[in-house]
Amino acid sequence: MSDAVLYDLLPEGIAIITINRPEQRNALSLEVRQGLFAAWDRFENDADARIAILTGSGEKAFCAGGDLKEMVERKLQVPPRDMFPVPYENIKLSKPTIAAVNGVAFAGGWMISQACDLCVASDTAKFAITEVKVGRGSPWAAPLIHMIPQRIFMEIVLTGKPISAQRAYEIGLVNRIAEPAALMDAALELAREVLEGAPLSVAAARETVMLSTEMGRAAAIDAGYEAHVTAYTSEDAQEGPLAFSQKRKPEWKGR
Numbered sequence: 001m002s003d004a005v006l007y008d009l010l011p012e013g014i015a016i017i018t019i020n021r022p023e024q025r026n027a028l029s030l031e032v033r034q035g036l037f038a039a040w041d042r043f044e045n046d047a048d049a050r051i052a053i054l055t056g057s058g059e060k061a062f063c064a065g066g067d068l069k070e071m072v073e074r075k076l077q078v079p080p081r082d083m084f085p086v087p088y089e090n091i092k093l094s095k096p097t098i099a100a101v102n103g104v105a106f107a108g109g110w111m112i113s114q115a116c117d118l119c120v121a122s123d124t125a126k127f128a129i130t131e132v133k134v135g136r137g138s139p140w141a142a143p144l145i146h147m148i149p150q151r152i153f154m155e156i157v158l159t160g161k162p163i164s165a166q167r168a169y170e171i172g173l174v175n176r177i178a179e180p181a182a183l184m185d186a187a188l189e190l191a192r193e194v195l196e197g198a199p200l201s202v203a204a205a206r207e208t209v210m211l212s213t214e215m216g217r218a219a220a221i222d223a224g225y226e227a228h229v230t231a232y233t234s235e236d237a238q239e240g241p242l243a244f245s246q247k248r249k250p251e252w253k254g255r
Helices: 030-045 068-074 108-115 139-146 150-159 165-170 180-195 199-212 217-227 236-245
Strands: 005-009 014-019 051-056 061-063 097-101 104-106 118-122 126-128 176-178
Touching: 005 030, 014 030, 014 180, 051 061, 051 108, 051 180, 061 097, 061 108, 097 108, 097 180, 104 108, 108 126, 108 139, 118 165, 118 180, 126 165, 139 150, 165 176, 176 180, 199 217, 199 236
Parallel strands: 014 051, 051 097, 061 104, 097 118, 104 126, 118 176
Antiparallel strands: 005 014
16 A cells, blocks of 8 residues: 555454545545555455545545546546546445545545445535536446436536535435534444444345346345345344344344
8 A cells, every 4th residue: 555545444344545645635646546446455355344434634625536637648538447446336345335525525536435335524525526627527427316316416517516515415415414523533433333233234235225226116126135135044134133132232243
C-alpha cells in the first residue's frame, strides 16, 4: 500500500480505506487509483475484515473526481472500464461497504460513493455529477435510476450542479448525515449495526437487494430465496433463535 491510500483494520472487523491526497482534493490520480485497487483487494481477501468504510483525508473533499490534467496529457477519450476502481463493478467484493463523505464528492467522487452499499455524509458535504461542465460523460451513473427518482436524476446529470448533503439525504442518496467532526463516528455506528447481524444473513440480504434491481418482482423473489439457502441452513440460523429464547447475545460463527 502506498501513502496515497491508507488501510486500517479495526479489531471488530471494520476496514477503513482512506484516500490520502487532501492537497489534491483526493482526486483519482494514477497513484490513488492503484492504491484503491490494492486496498479493495486487501479488504476482500482479509478474512478478518467484514465491512469497509471508504473516506477521504481532510474536510474539504471526499474525492473531487478524476485528474483532468492527466486526461489532457493522455488525450483520454473513452476511459477503459478498468481505469477507475468502482466497487462491485470492476472490483469483485462480497462484503458490505459504506462511503463516509467528508466534503465534495464530484464526478468520479460521486461515482465511487454511489458504488458503495451505504452512505453517510457530513452536513457540509456536496455531491455533483459535473461531467457536462467539462465535456466528459457519466455512463457509470446509470444505476442511480434504482436509487433516486428519474426527474431528479435527469436534473443532476443535465445541469452538473452540486446538491447539498441535506438534499442528497432527502432524495435517498445518503443514509445518514452528521456534523463533520462526528462523521466517522456515524459511519462506524452504522457499520457496527450491520455487524450485529449474522454474517451469512447479511451477505444474503445484500445479494437480494442487488438481485432485485436486475429483475422483475417474481424473478427477484425466486432469486432471493435461492440467495438465502446458505443462511437458512447454517449453524447461525439455529443459534439466533436459541440465543433469543435464552435472552442472550448470539455468538455468530459465519457458518
